[in-house]
Amino acid sequence: MHACVIHAAGDLRVEEFTPSAPGPGEVAVAVAFGGICGSDLHYYRHGRVGDFTVREPMVLGHEIVGHVSALGPGADGPPAGTPVAVHPATPCDQCAECGAGRRNVCAGTRYLGSAARTPHVQGGFAQHVTVPDAQIRVLPPHLDLRRAVLAEPLSVALHAVRRAGDVRGKRVLVTGAGPIGCLVTAVLRHEGAAGIVVSDLMETPLRIAKACGATGTVQVGAEDDAWDTSFDVAVEASGAPAGLRTCVERTRRGGTVVLLGLLPPGEVPLLGNITVTRELELRGAFRFDTEFDEAIGLLAGGLPVDAVVTHTFALSDTRAAFDIAHDRTVASKVLLDLAHA
Template structure:
């Protein structure tokens, strides 16, 4: 089979790899589509994501959908040919975090396409993957693969909104209109937020945010624009930029909540500590997701308005071009790899 493999910063290759046969408790999936995530881009361009550094060749990708092609001995699961999405995480299920409902922050989680541990966990940008059966989700009838492939990033957005608390009737700011920021926007509107204002430095992402349900968009480099006139009850930082975090802290009202979702650059970043203290702001981290994956699939099947987030699809052989386009936020949002066509 062929797979998209990162070797080091700037070194991305489509190369042959041996498929892994399904063992007891495992399922093999023929991967149809995979979404390029911001973390995949960081591995490709910088050889790292936050504190996770590529130390050996690693298949990228953790946003994947496809069809069942085989079950391991004694494994129960969907029949061969069933369209499925793959939950990318395998927590340990016995640590204090797992046993108290916080599996998403399990320190011993295996996550597809992650360099957080060595050996790295190989990812899903391969024509065939074998995973524990517990990671498989059969798709509802009528849910197309090119929508279902958004289940993983939508789960991230759902978890961030859950971390924000009750947003019904609230005024919310989202900094960063990348794929995650736009999906957060769609979830906020679905959860009843009265206003969702999205900021970004570029016009194309802001147009996509509007299609996802933003009630207003503002350029981050135009601080005097009308959308900035009032304070916000909640702010979600989805850009991963220190300037975005600063904006959230400055713009949220006294006693408001800031959710940190985008991964900031490695090392220390400036924080407006005095404002956080004197306004009694709540800063909450949001990392990955857990049961939100099933909720995301349900929302996609129900027609949550997120189709505008997907802007490009490339065959696997053109992975480098796909990654380069995905990095160009003036034209692209979520870029897909078609694993069925080399």
């Protein structure tokens, strides 16, 4: 079998491995597709994501779907051959945060393909993975696997919109039209936002945002910038300090700014006086929890997000896939076909 392994910044390899048999309470999955996330790209290009640094070889990937291949002793799972998605998180279920229903910020969470802890948690860009049975989600029979692979990033988008509160009838700004920003746009449209303006530096991501439900777009730096001067809610999905500045500047008094994109490590500028005098609410949004099941339902129900997936590569072409995924002039969500090494 083969897997996509990061060793250090720029050192990405497709390596052979021998999958282990599922133990008690575990399910083995033959992975069909994996979606390359922005965090995977950061590990590839910089060897880190925010404050999480690669210190040992790690299989990347946490957006995966496939078919059950085997059940371990006592596992509560579907029979072999069943199409499934894999929830990438295993919270501790014992800390105060888990007890308060905020398992997504559990400090003890094990998350597929994450260097947040050492030893790192190995990820899902492998032809076979073994996970606890609680992470398995059976997919509706009519949901195509290429579409189902969006369940994880769509869950991130759902959680971010939930953090914003009720968006019905509100004007919302989304900075950053990467895959997450476009999925946030689709969720906002589904939740009844009255207007959704998406900003980005590139033309191609903005076209995808339009297909996902944006009512207006702004190409940053273009001479015909058509900004609405005041938004009720802003979602920062770019992970860029300039995006955060834009959100704070263009949110109305008493409005809400949701910080979703991971900013560069260390301190970043913040328009503190505007935040204070407008009484803005700044809310972080990190990963997700139960939204994963809702995301699968929305995908099965036809949420218009197909434009987000732009490319598919065989596992053997992993480096090319990552390079294309980084080129935002042509790509949005890039998939690895892990069934073909």
